[in-house]
Amino acid sequence: MSGKIATAPKFERIKIDKVTCVQGEVTMLPPTSMTVKAGENIAILGPNGAGKTTFLRVLTGNLAPTSGSVMMDGQPIDERDQATRRVIAPLIGPVAGYRDLTVADHLILIDQTWGGDRDGAGERIAAILNRLDILRFGNRFLSELSSGQRQLVELAMVLLRPSALLVLDEPEQRLDEDRRALLGEVLRERVASGGSVVWVCHDRELAKSTATRTVSFPKGA
């Protein structure tokens, strides 16, 4: 990914049609359908093992379903395809980092990779860190953060890059009550400013107070 991004990423709808994921004897995801429309903030709830993370991986084109299809505005989803990567910003699982780069260094890397102008990088990065109340950690290494602080830094990483759809797996994990409320505000702001969000959440109250729609996955294997 290089060069300037000419237009803001956008999509109208993603249609997930009867997808399943089966690995040997294990059904990782039973037949599941969902349509994600631009402007939605969908929180997925459900017990451990229900297939929520697997669903997010299929939705982002990281994992090919065993059957069924995922189409974005009529085109198949594939995380290796620029058309998919420009629209969808995923935060699924831990982010690998560089031992000797600071938080700000990581964010500069992400900003520049996604075509940000050099002069505006400092301001964009400070704005995100400030919004998540972690500006003071800009000069720390990732290894010098608490688990909750690191979670907020990983959120900053995914919020910073241009996208039309955030796909987040349990972004509330390791956050205290106040930071969970802050996360809810930030996700609502994202939708108010034209973005969309699909996220898995184990905090029912946060999901219901934040999302425009909640979807419950039934008990898994």
Ligand SMILES: Nc1ncnc2c1ncn2[C@@H]1O[C@H](COP(=O)(O)OP(=O)(O)OP(=O)(O)O)[C@@H](O)[C@H]1O
């Ligand atoms: N690589 C894999 N190979 C085989 N089975 C897997 C693999 N990854 C996950 N599973 C199984 O698939 C099912 C769904 O897992 P998944 O991680 O999607 O659940 P989840 O709903 O996200 O759960 P949790 O709430 O615990 O995060 C589980 O039974 C799990 O054990």
